[in-house]
Amino acid sequence: MTGAPSPIQLQNVSFDYDTAPLLRDVSHTFAAHMVTAVLGRSGSGKSTMLELINGMLRPKAGTVAVFGKSLDYSQVYVLRSQIGYVVQSAALFPHMTVGRNMSLSGVVQGQSQDVLSARVRTLLAMAQLPEAYADKYPHELSGGEQQRVSLCRAMFLNPPILLMDEPFSALDYGTKLAIYAHFQAWQAAEPRTVILVTHDWEEAKHLADAFVWVDDGRIRSHGNKEELDRWKEEYLAHL
Numbered sequence: 001m002t003g004a005p006s007p008i009q010l011q012n013v014s015f016d017y018d019t020a021p022l023l024r025d026v027s028h029t030f031a032a033h034m035v036t037a038v039l040g041r042s043g044s045g046k047s048t049m050l051e052l053i054n055g056m057l058r059p060k061a062g063t064v065a066v067f068g069k070s071l072d073y074s075q076v077y078v079l080r081s082q083i084g085y086v087v088q089s090a091a092l093f094p095h096m097t098v099g100r101n102m103s104l105s106g107v108v109q110g111q112s113q114d115v116l117s118a119r120v121r122t123l124l125a126m127a128q129l130p131e132a133y134a135d136k137y138p139h140e141l142s143g144g145e146q147q148r149v150s151l152c153r154a155m156f157l158n159p160p161i162l163l164m165d166e167p168f169s170a171l172d173y174g175t176k177l178a179i180y181a182h183f184q185a186w187q188a189a190e191p192r193t194v195i196l197v198t199h200d201w202e203e204a205k206h207l208a209d210a211f212v213w214v215d216d217g218r219i220r221s222h223g224n225k226e227e228l229d230r231w232k233e234e235y236l237a238h239l
């Protein structure tokens with residue numbers, strides 16, 4: 001724990017898609033400047049939890065607070081510059097260059113071309129991608145490279161919060177390890193509050209400092225690496 005106030009709090013949050021309850025009275029305070037892995041089997045509501053945090057979904061009951069304030073759903077766009085969001089498929093726009101894909105949020109903010117280009121160069125260097133990639137199109141990159149671009153895009157406005165939804169699950173093992181290393185280097189250089197959704201126990205152990213296990217609409221357990229080790233067999237048997 002860093003002792004810094006939590007930038008993300010769920011208080012008695014319940015949610016359903018007008019069918020069976022999906023999250024039931026969930027409360028959790030996410031630690032600042034750390035990676036928290038949210039684990040759980042498929043369909044347990046992990047992605048839904050991220051969409052509640054970034055305001056794409058609204059709880060049926062309870063509150064979501066970001067930086068100490070309950071979300072104001074009439075101004076959810078304000079969160080876009082504070083919360084980066086990375087999903088499993090890199091989801092880059094195919095008709096735009098890599099540089100354009102990365103810098104869209106800066107374009108929307110009216111940043112000058114010089115500022116945009118400089119940030120693209122910095123991020124490509126951090127992701128150890130060649131500068132010339134800025135002018136390539138997504139289909140010219142490998143899956144792992146596209147996912148690195150997607151991470152760069154989420155980092156473009158330097159958001160203090162990063163939400164990652166199974167960002168590495170479609171990658172082969174070698175590519176995954178390489179991206180893990182990039183991600184860890186970025187996190188060491190500029191610690192953010194990261195929530196990493198994954199069902200992969202090993203990935204969670206590798207990348208995160210804190211852990212939340214979502215099951216049957218509730219937080220079944222949460223804790224540190226020791227806790228995670230304690231759950232291992234039970235968790236794997238439960239998937």
Ligand SMILES: Nc1ncnc2c1ncn2[C@@H]1O[C@H](COP(=O)(O)OP(=O)(O)OP(=O)(O)O)[C@@H](O)[C@H]1O
Nearest residue numbers: 017022040041042043044045046047048049197199
């Ligand atoms: N837009 C939607 N409308 C209706 N039901 C939905 C919608 N999105 C998700 N669901 C359902 O809600 C449940 C939880 O979905 P969610 O994607 O949050 O789970 P998850 O834990 O992230 O799963 P996975 O690991 O498979 O991605 C699933 O049963 C899913 O079918």
